[in-house]
Amino acid sequence: MPTFTASSIRTMLTCIVTLFGLIGWPLAHSADKNSALRLLVVPQFPATEIHATWSKLLDGLQKDGLPPIELVFAKDITEFENQFKAGQAELIYCNPYHMVMAKKAQGYIPLVRDSKPLTGILIASTDSETGGIKTLSDLNGKTLLFPSPNAFGASLYMRALLKREKGLEFTTKYVKTHSNVIRGVVRGEGQAGGMVNATLLAETPELQQRIKVIYETPPAPPHPIAAHPRVDPGTREAITAAILGHIKTHKQVGEDIQIPNPVRADYAKDYKPLENLGLEAFLSN
Numbered sequence: 001m002p003t004f005t006a007s008s009i010r011t012m013l014t015c016i017v018t019l020f021g022l023i024g025w026p027l028a029h030s031a032d033k034n035s036a037l038r039l040l041v042v043p044q045f046p047a048t049e050i051h052a053t054w055s056k057l058l059d060g061l062q063k064d065g066l067p068p069i070e071l072v073f074a075k076d077i078t079e080f081e082n083q084f085k086a087g088q089a090e091l092i093y094c095n096p097y098h099m100v101m102a103k104k105a106q107g108y109i110p111l112v113r114d115s116k117p118l119t120g121i122l123i124a125s126t127d128s129e130t131g132g133i134k135t136l137s138d139l140n141g142k143t144l145l146f147p148s149p150n151a152f153g154a155s156l157y158m159r160a161l162l163k164r165e166k167g168l169e170f171t172t173k174y175v176k177t178h179s180n181v182i183r184g185v186v187r188g189e190g191q192a193g194g195m196v197n198a199t200l201l202a203e204t205p206e207l208q209q210r211i212k213v214i215y216e217t218p219p220a221p222p223h224p225i226a227a228h229p230r231v232d233p234g235t236r237e238a239i240t241a242a243i244l245g246h247i248k249t250h251k252q253v254g255e256d257i258q259i260p261n262p263v264r265a266d267y268a269k270d271y272k273p274l275e276n277l278g279l280e281a282f283l284s285n
Helices: 006-033 047-063 077-085 096-106 152-164 178-187 197-201 233-249 251-256 267-277
Strands: 037-041 069-072 091-093 109-114 120-125 143-146 171-174 192-196 211-216 224-227 262-264
Touching (some): 037 047, 047 069, 047 233, 096 267, 109 267, 120 178, 120 197, 143 152, 143 178, 178 192, 178 197, 178 211, 192 197, 197 211, 224 233, 233 262
Parallel strands (some): 037 069, 143 171, 143 192
Antiparallel strands (some): 091 224, 109 224, 109 262, 120 192
């Protein structure tokens, strides 16, 4: 019978503990992989509206076999930016220049976007008493409404073009959401306001008839759904394929989240060119 010394027993116990640790690690890693992913959506609309539209997609994806995705919220654009810069969400839905910022800050990878380019629009009231704006030159010295400083087509790119290319001087007023922009313009709180084509089309026909589009930005790639690099490649591919497949068979779900015709997104082709627009001077930190 072999003789065990205190030293040899300690060595065996260390080996056993190490072995159980190695066996347990993949199980813990696997459980973590199956935990809910967090999706942070840019607050273009009120939180109740975001929840109503995006929950349909997330519920559908879970029924299709994906792990649960939890919708998380930011009270405004500044908080949204702070959260993705800190990498707090595994998935984000963001504007095109936010994609540039998220790539730089955390390495987020775009997965899916709509096939239709995004166009920023400048709207004015059709009411001659509250509007009376016919051309861009009529806006010199006036108050313009924007959802937030870094909203891409509705504000960031729009303000850069109006100042650098059109030579306009105007007072800027930020009103948090696209919905507030169009309502503020109709109420006469500003002589014009910045939105994007997709959010305008989401408004009621009655409200759309009360405004006119007086300027459009050049087209740009639209908002993507992007993943943090800590989401492994297999999961990223599964999410991409599931979104493409689900929206193809549930068209209204895609319409509701403004991705009616989803395609795969590619940072180098779609969003890297935006790095050369020189918008840093118009960013708000």
